[in-house]
Structure formats: C-alpha cells, structure tokens
Amino acid sequence: MKIGIIGSGNVGSALGKIWAAKGHEVMFSSRHPEKIIDLAESAAKNACFGLPEEAAKFGDVIVLAVPWSQAENALKSAGSLEGKILIDCINPLKPDYSGLAVGFTTSAAEEDAKVAKGAKVVKAFNTTFAVLMASESRMFGDTSPTGFYCGDDAAAKAIVSDLIRDTGLDPIDAGPLEMARCLEPLAFLMIDLAFNQKMGTNIALRLLKR
Amino acid sequence: MKIGIIGSGNVGSALGKIWAAKGHEVMFSSRHPEKIIDLAESAAKNACFGLPEEAAKFGDVIVLAVPWSQAENALKSAGSLEGKILIDCINPLKPDYSGLAVGFTTSAAEEDAKVAKGAKVVKAFNTTFAVLMASESRMFGDTSPTGFYCGDDAAAKAIVSDLIRDTGLDPIDAGPLEMARCLEPLAFLMIDLAFNQKMGTNIALRLLKR
Numbered sequence: 001m002k003i004g005i006i007g008s009g010n011v012g013s014a015l016g017k018i019w020a021a022k023g024h025e026v027m028f029s030s031r032h033p034e035k036i037i038d039l040a041e042s043a044a045k046n047a048c049f050g051l052p053e054e055a056a057k058f059g060d061v062i063v064l065a066v067p068w069s070q071a072e073n074a075l076k077s078a079g080s081l082e083g084k085i086l087i088d089c090i091n092p093l094k095p096d097y098s099g100l101a102v103g104f105t106t107s108a109a110e111e112d113a114k115v116a117k118g119a120k121v122v123k124a125f126n127t128t129f130a131v132l133m134a135s136e137s138r139m140f141g142d143t144s145p146t147g148f149y150c151g152d153d154a155a156a157k158a159i160v161s162d163l164i165r166d167t168g169l170d171p172i173d174a175g176p177l178e179m180a181r182c183l184e185p186l187a188f189l190m191i192d193l194a195f196n197q198k199m200g201t202n203i204a205l206r207l208l209k210r
Numbered sequence: 211m212k213i214g215i216i217g218s219g220n221v222g223s224a225l226g227k228i229w230a231a232k233g234h235e236v237m238f239s240s241r242h243p244e245k246i247i248d249l250a251e252s253a254a255k256n257a258c259f260g261l262p263e264e265a266a267k268f269g270d271v272i273v274l275a276v277p278w279s280q281a282e283n284a285l286k287s288a289g290s291l292e293g294k295i296l297i298d299c300i301n302p303l304k305p306d307y308s309g310l311a312v313g314f315t316t317s318a319a320e321e322d323a324k325v326a327k328g329a330k331v332v333k334a335f336n337t338t339f340a341v342l343m344a345s346e347s348r349m350f351g352d353t354s355p356t357g358f359y360c361g362d363d364a365a366a367k368a369i370v371s372d373l374i375r376d377t378g379l380d381p382i383d384a385g386p387l388e389m390a391r392c393l394e395p396l397a398f399l400m401i402d403l404a405f406n407q408k409m410g411t412n413i414a415l416r417l418l419k420r
Contacts, residue, residue, distance in 0.1 A: 099391075100314070103313065103314040103391075103395075104310070104313040104314035104315075105314075140418040140419070140420045141420070143353075143418060145418055148399075172403070173407055174399060174402060174403065174407065175402050175403075175406050175407055179399065179402060181309075181313075181395065182395040182396065182398050182399040182402070183399070185313075185391065185392040185395040185396065186392065186395065186396055186399060188392050189358075189384060189389065189392040189393070189396060192384060192385050192389060192392070193382070193384065193417070196385050197383055197384070197385055199419065202419065202420050203417060203418060203419050203420075204417075204418045205415055205416070205417060205418065206415070206416045206418050207403070207413060207414075207415060208350040208353060208355055208413060208414045208415065208416050209350070209409065209412065209413050210350045210351070210412050210413075
C-alpha cells in the first residue's frame, strides 16, 4: 500500500516505520518537513517525507495521528481525501488529560469523518500505546495484543485489518464507526491505568476467546 | 463475607453460587422468593434466600444485578444501604440494546450511587458475560480474564478486589467511580462483539503487562 502519515509524533512515526519495513511505501509528513528528514531516513528504504498535503495526495491510505486539538486543521490543510482510506488514531483528550472532550453522542472519529468528506474513515490504533508500537515487538510473551478497529466501509476495513496485522496486533472488527464511542473511552481506560493507576505504558489488551 | 444479592438473574445467580462455594454467606433475593428456592438450594450450604430488603439487611456487601430499567426501584425498595459496600454490575443498556442510555457525563454506577445514599459503590463484573461467570471455570486456556473495577472508597475496593479474585478473574483497579464512564462503554463493546459481530459470549478481556 501507499501510506501517507499526517502527524509525525510517536504514533505516526512508529506505524510508518513498521509499515515501511514491511514493504509498504510510506510518506511521513510535517508542516516543517526538514524536521523529519531523520525520521524518513531511519525508516526502511520505502519511506520518504513531505508536507501534509503531499502525504495526503501520496497515500491510498492516510493515517491521522495528531493531537485532538489539531485534528480539524490538519484535515482541512491536507486537502481532499475523497475516496481515500483514513485511519483515525486520535483520542479526543481534554487539554489537561483528565478525560475525553467528546463522547457518547459522537466521537473523534465521527467528527473527523465530517471534516474529511468522502474519506472512508476507520478508527484504529487508538487503544495501543505509542511506546508499544515503537518497540522491537508487540508481543507480550507469546501473546499478541488486540488491535480493535471500527468503520462503515467493509473494503476499507479489510485493508486496515491487514495493516493492523502487519504491526503484530491481532485485528478485531468492532463494527460501525459509531463504535468509536466505545473505543475512545477504552483508550482513556488504558491511559488511566498507565498514568493514574501507575501501571506504565507497557500494557495492552487481548480479547480472549474459548 | 456476608453478601446480599439483589437481582436473581444470570449475573447475580452465578456470582452468588461462586461465593457460597468459596465459603462466603450468600443471600439471594427476589420479590417472589419462592421462585428462587431452587437457586439457593443449588448453591453451597452457605446460601439462603429472601426478599430484596432482607438481602440488603443481611449483607455487608450488596450486589446490584438487575436490568438498568429496574435499578432505581430496586435500590429504593431495598432500604438503607448506609455504610454497606454496593457492587454495581449494571450496564445501562437502551431497551433495544442498541447502545447505552447514559454515559460521558455520568454512568449507571454514579446514578445508582446517588440513590443508594451512604453506600460505598464499586463498579465491577459489568465487562464479563454472565455465561462466563456461570460456567465451570473462568479460564481461557491458562489465562484468567481481567475483572476491572472502580470506586471511590479504598477499603471497599480492597474487599471487592478479593471477591473478584475469588471468582477466578484477575482484579484490576481502574480508579475512581467516575471511571465507570469508561467501563460501561467497554461492556457495550463486548456486547457488540458478542452479538453484532457474532463472536458469541465466550469472550473476555485480559490486560497484558510486560
């Protein structure tokens, strides 16, 4: 796949590096692309860098991994995402991290979908910590964590499911995009456990079946 | 512990049987106690049955496991729960099971705490299916699922943590009662996976650490 990454923070960097190493073509992006030369160089030979609007043109799959406060502007400045798959990794945290800024009747994913008109939005990678995605392996002993995702377009979800599996997570389809109203609070539960309950960020969830 | 169970459905029945078998004293209850004679008899010798208000007097720990639509009335008719530990197992499902009826700015646990004045409310057992609690074992292979709980009273949470462990779940403290705003959507995610995504109810979550 050709993957454009909007947001060069921990999540976007980690995902792009994994996918480039797996043979996907990745464009990292930043408003100040000179800052991410090292990032593109540290990834496999399949990675390049540019402006967000260039990454948006480049990718068949676009990853949105910016802070919630920047999501709307980042999408608007990226230009048209018509027909593209947009992976929304965002948790709509309040500025003081005390909780979520939206929920119950909507979600960051649904709000972002309103801005990114015509994009096939899939929520994913919001319940796993960046430190996990950036580490050598996703494994906890011999157990792979679950990568929950949701969205309204079946074909887009199938592609995202494969991209999730490429990262070493076990993809689980949580249903329509509206289910982001559950996946975002789930992310806040993880954030609470990591920081308020002092478990640290080397935690993840596994859906058990029997 | 002396445990009074309000609600003689699948969740309350399963929990009471486990705890009676573990040596706790359990009173099951129903508005029509003659209907639950069999339930008390099918449990270990430590189980008896009565009216909800009798179970509420009997227990140091009270388990509320009724449908959301009946929660307020069940608490009111139980009488004073002042000083008691109230385990809230309730998911505030809409009547058509299409989603949660409350969330984000409140939760079933917080609403129930307003009714049960003076009780030390701990949210627990809302993210595991009744069929799991009613089965021979909670194990998935050699893995025990996580039993998330939250509440505002540390001593009450320590007791509930032990009761969770008695059921074969691995207790994880998710913080203050307000975190029910995340645990209840988590339960709806599980319900969605079981029924809408057709995974069935033999699923559970495990928090991984490394």
